[in-house]
Amino acid sequence: MTTFQKVNRYKKIIQDYINKHPEKNSDDVLKHLLLRHIPLNKDSEQSLQALSKFRTTINPFFRELVKTLKNPEKNIIEVLDIYLKANPIKKNDDFFALLVAYFNSFEDLYTNKDLQNNTALYQQVIVPLHLYRERMEKDKVDLACELLERRPVLKYEDRDLNAINFMSPDYRRISSEYYENQRIKDSVRKDHRLACEMIRTMAIPKKELGRVITDLLKKIDSDDSLVYLIFETLGSLPIPKDQQSIVVTKLLEKVQNSKNRSDSEAAVKALIKIPIPKQQGEQVAGILLENIYSGTYDFRSLVPKLASIEGQLERVVTHAIETASKSKPSSRIFDNSPEYTTHRLACESLKILAGLPILTESLRERAVDVFLILAGYSDQQMYRPALEAFREMTIPESRHEKVVNKLLENVDSKDGIYCSYSCQALAVPTVFEGYHEKIINKLMEKIRDPNGKNIIYFCVALASMPLLEHQHDEVSNRLFELVDTKNSDDFGYTVQQAFRALLKMADSNEEYEKVAAKILEKLDSGDYRVKCSVCNVLRGAVLPERFHVRVVTKLLELIDGKDYTVMNNVCETLGKFPIPTSLVEQVVSKLLPCVDITSGHHSIDKCACEALGNISIPEHQHEVVFNKLYDRIDTFKGSFPQSVKPDACEAIGKINFNALQCPVIFYKLFMRVMNPDNVFETLNRDNMILNTLSALYNKMTPTERINIVARLESMQDDVASKQPNRLPFLLSVIQKCQSINAFSAGLLSHLPAEKAEDVRSGMVR
Structure with a gap:
C-alpha cells in the first residue's frame, strides 16, 4: 500500500468517525486514530482494547501522549514535536500517514505560528501534508481534464434524420439509431459541462493551471455547443502571463468570426475579466470598438475595460466623443434603428468614461462640450446621460x-x-x-x-x-405646503420627495418634532399612495430615537389592514427602520404570517422575508422563524414564487443563530440541495444557497467548522459516483469554507495572543 493510499485510509477513518460521532472533538479523533494505529505498530504484541491498558513494550511516546490527551493543560503539539525530534518518522510508516490525515482535517485548530515553532513536526508532517493536498487537487484536475477530453463513441453511422424519407421502411430503424447516437453525444456534452463547472469551482494548483487552460483552448475548436461555457470558464481563471496572448487571440477570433451571438458575447465577457497584454491592446481595442455600440455586448463593463488598457484611453474616449457628437434626437417613442442605438449607447458610454478619475483635463473638456449639445435636445435618451454626467463627473x-x-x-x-x-x-x-x-x-x-x-x-x-436663514425657512414652509398637496397626478411622489428634503434640512429638535408629527399624520391618511410614500421615506430616514416607538407602533397597525399594497410597503419598511428593543418580538410575530401571503401583484412574502433577515430576532424566536422560512423554501417546487426562495435563504443566513444551531441548520440546508428531489435549481445558479451556507459557517467555532468540512469531504467520492451533477456544488461549498478558514487564520495571526485564543475557542466571533 502506498503512502498516499495509507493517508486516504486514515482520512476515511476520520471522516467515518466524525459522521457517526459529530459531538466528538479533535482529541477524541486522535484517540480513535491511535487505537487503530497501535495494533499495527511493531512494538505492540496484541490488539489493545483501550489506551489505558498500554503494555510496557509499547513505545513510551504513546503513554506520554495519553497523559497529554487526558490533561488539557499539556500541549499535544509540543509532545508530538519532542517525539519526532528523537524518532524521525519514515514516509512509508503508518504513523506518518496517520499524522498527515489528522492534520489534513484539524490543521486549522492550530495557528501557523504554533506549527512553525515546532520544527520537527512542521518539517516531517506539515510540509508533506501540503504536498499531499497538492496531489489531491491534482487528482481533481486530472478528473476534470479526463471528462473534458471525452469523445462520443457512436454505435451507429451518424446520419441526418431530416434527409431520410419518413415513409421509407428503414425509417424506424434509422430514427432509433439516430436517437441512440444523440443520447451518447448528450452524455459526453454533460461530462464536458461538468468538467467546466468543476474547473470553475476548484482551487487549481499553479502547476496544473497551464495544462487546464491548454485543454480548454483545444476544446473550443472541437465542440461548438460548449464554446460559451468554455469562455465563461476561462474568464473565471487567473491566466498565467505566458498564456495570456494565446487566450486573447483565441477570444478575438471568436468575436470576429463566430456566427453564434451567445459565443461572441461570452468571448467578450471573458476578455473583460482577463488581463490584456500590452502588445495586443491596440488590436483588442480596434476589434471591439467596431461593434461596441451595436447593443450586442455589455458596454457598461466593456467601456471601462478598454479604457484601462495601457495606451488606449484617448482612443476609446475619442471614439465615444465622435460617435456621441453625431447623435440626433428621434421623434419616435421606441426607436430601435441601428443608427439611433449606436448614438444612444455612445452617449451612455461617454457618461461612464467622463466619470473615470484617470481622464485627462483636455478629454474632460471635450466630453463636456458634447454633453452641452446633448443637454439641449428634447430626446430623453440624449439629454439624460448628459445631465447625469454633469452630476457625477469632475x-x-x-x-x-x-x-x-x-x-x-x-x-x-x-x-x-x-x-x-x-x-x-x-x-x-x-x-x-x-x-x-x-x-x-x-x-x-x-x-x-x-x-x-x-x-x-x-x-x-x-x-x-x-441657504441663508430666511431662505431656509421659506423653502421649509413651501415643502410643508407640498406635503399637503392633492392637486396633481404624482402627489404621492411629491409627498415622498418633500419629506426627504425636510428631513435633510432639519437641524433642530423643534424641526424634527414638526416633521415627525407630519409623518405620523400622513400614515393615518386615507390615501394608500400617501401611506406608501411615507413608508418609502422612513426606509432611509434618520429620525431621533424618541420617535422610533411611535413610528413602529403605527406601522404595526397598518400591517393588519387588508390593503396589500400598503402591507407590502410596511413589511419592507420594518426591515429597514430601526426597531426598538421593546417591540422586536411583536414585530417578528406580525411579520411571520406575512411570509405566507402570496399575490401576483405584490411581494409581501418577499418583503417579509427580507425584514426578518434584517431584524435582530430574539433567540427564543429563532426556531419558529427558521421553520417558517425553511418551509417557504421547501414547499414551492413550481416556478411561480421563484423570487421568494432567495430571499428566504438570505434571511436565514442573516439570523444570528447561536453556535449550537449553526451546524444543524447548515447541514439541513446543504442536504436539501443535495437531495435528488432538489428544489434549489434556481438558487444553485444564483449561488444564493452558497452565500447562506457561508454566512452560517462564518458564525461557527473553529472546531465546528472543521467537523463540517470533514463531513463534506467524506461525501466527495459518493457524490461523484451517484450524483455527479451535484459535485460542482459540493466542491464550491468546500472551497468556500476553506477560503473562510484561510482568511480567519490570517486574521488570527495579527491578533494579540489572548484575543486569538478567545477567537479559536469560539468565545469571540
Missing part, C-alpha cells in the same frame, strides 16, 4: 459657467423629467461653489411662483444648498 473649471448657464436655462422647461435632472445636477454642493448665489436666487424665484410647475424639484435642489 467638470473642468473652464466649463463651469457654460454648464451652469445651460442648467439654469433648463429649469425653465415644462418637461418634469428634464427639469428634475437639471436640478439634480445643480444641487451637487461641491461642483459649482462660485455660482451658488446665482443658482439659489434662480430657484428661489421659481418656488415663489404660486402657479409654477415642478416646484418639488426646485425645493429638493435647494435643500442640498447652503
Whole structure:
C-alpha cells in the first residue's frame, strides 16, 4: 500500500468517525486514530482494547501522549514535536500517514505560528501534508481534464434524420439509431459541462493551471455547443502571463468570426475579466470598438475595460466623443434603428468614461462640450446621460459657467423629467461653489411662483444648498405646503420627495418634532399612495430615537389592514427602520404570517422575508422563524414564487443563530440541495444557497467548522459516483469554507495572543 493510499485510509477513518460521532472533538479523533494505529505498530504484541491498558513494550511516546490527551493543560503539539525530534518518522510508516490525515482535517485548530515553532513536526508532517493536498487537487484536475477530453463513441453511422424519407421502411430503424447516437453525444456534452463547472469551482494548483487552460483552448475548436461555457470558464481563471496572448487571440477570433451571438458575447465577457497584454491592446481595442455600440455586448463593463488598457484611453474616449457628437434626437417613442442605438449607447458610454478619475483635463473638456449639445435636445435618451454626467463627473473649471448657464436655462422647461435632472445636477454642493448665489436666487424665484410647475424639484435642489436663514425657512414652509398637496397626478411622489428634503434640512429638535408629527399624520391618511410614500421615506430616514416607538407602533397597525399594497410597503419598511428593543418580538410575530401571503401583484412574502433577515430576532424566536422560512423554501417546487426562495435563504443566513444551531441548520440546508428531489435549481445558479451556507459557517467555532468540512469531504467520492451533477456544488461549498478558514487564520495571526485564543475557542466571533 502506498503512502498516499495509507493517508486516504486514515482520512476515511476520520471522516467515518466524525459522521457517526459529530459531538466528538479533535482529541477524541486522535484517540480513535491511535487505537487503530497501535495494533499495527511493531512494538505492540496484541490488539489493545483501550489506551489505558498500554503494555510496557509499547513505545513510551504513546503513554506520554495519553497523559497529554487526558490533561488539557499539556500541549499535544509540543509532545508530538519532542517525539519526532528523537524518532524521525519514515514516509512509508503508518504513523506518518496517520499524522498527515489528522492534520489534513484539524490543521486549522492550530495557528501557523504554533506549527512553525515546532520544527520537527512542521518539517516531517506539515510540509508533506501540503504536498499531499497538492496531489489531491491534482487528482481533481486530472478528473476534470479526463471528462473534458471525452469523445462520443457512436454505435451507429451518424446520419441526418431530416434527409431520410419518413415513409421509407428503414425509417424506424434509422430514427432509433439516430436517437441512440444523440443520447451518447448528450452524455459526453454533460461530462464536458461538468468538467467546466468543476474547473470553475476548484482551487487549481499553479502547476496544473497551464495544462487546464491548454485543454480548454483545444476544446473550443472541437465542440461548438460548449464554446460559451468554455469562455465563461476561462474568464473565471487567473491566466498565467505566458498564456495570456494565446487566450486573447483565441477570444478575438471568436468575436470576429463566430456566427453564434451567445459565443461572441461570452468571448467578450471573458476578455473583460482577463488581463490584456500590452502588445495586443491596440488590436483588442480596434476589434471591439467596431461593434461596441451595436447593443450586442455589455458596454457598461466593456467601456471601462478598454479604457484601462495601457495606451488606449484617448482612443476609446475619442471614439465615444465622435460617435456621441453625431447623435440626433428621434421623434419616435421606441426607436430601435441601428443608427439611433449606436448614438444612444455612445452617449451612455461617454457618461461612464467622463466619470473615470484617470481622464485627462483636455478629454474632460471635450466630453463636456458634447454633453452641452446633448443637454439641449428634447430626446430623453440624449439629454439624460448628459445631465447625469454633469452630476457625477469632475467638470473642468473652464466649463463651469457654460454648464451652469445651460442648467439654469433648463429649469425653465415644462418637461418634469428634464427639469428634475437639471436640478439634480445643480444641487451637487461641491461642483459649482462660485455660482451658488446665482443658482439659489434662480430657484428661489421659481418656488415663489404660486402657479409654477415642478416646484418639488426646485425645493429638493435647494435643500442640498447652503441657504441663508430666511431662505431656509421659506423653502421649509413651501415643502410643508407640498406635503399637503392633492392637486396633481404624482402627489404621492411629491409627498415622498418633500419629506426627504425636510428631513435633510432639519437641524433642530423643534424641526424634527414638526416633521415627525407630519409623518405620523400622513400614515393615518386615507390615501394608500400617501401611506406608501411615507413608508418609502422612513426606509432611509434618520429620525431621533424618541420617535422610533411611535413610528413602529403605527406601522404595526397598518400591517393588519387588508390593503396589500400598503402591507407590502410596511413589511419592507420594518426591515429597514430601526426597531426598538421593546417591540422586536411583536414585530417578528406580525411579520411571520406575512411570509405566507402570496399575490401576483405584490411581494409581501418577499418583503417579509427580507425584514426578518434584517431584524435582530430574539433567540427564543429563532426556531419558529427558521421553520417558517425553511418551509417557504421547501414547499414551492413550481416556478411561480421563484423570487421568494432567495430571499428566504438570505434571511436565514442573516439570523444570528447561536453556535449550537449553526451546524444543524447548515447541514439541513446543504442536504436539501443535495437531495435528488432538489428544489434549489434556481438558487444553485444564483449561488444564493452558497452565500447562506457561508454566512452560517462564518458564525461557527473553529472546531465546528472543521467537523463540517470533514463531513463534506467524506461525501466527495459518493457524490461523484451517484450524483455527479451535484459535485460542482459540493466542491464550491468546500472551497468556500476553506477560503473562510484561510482568511480567519490570517486574521488570527495579527491578533494579540489572548484575543486569538478567545477567537479559536469560539468565545469571540
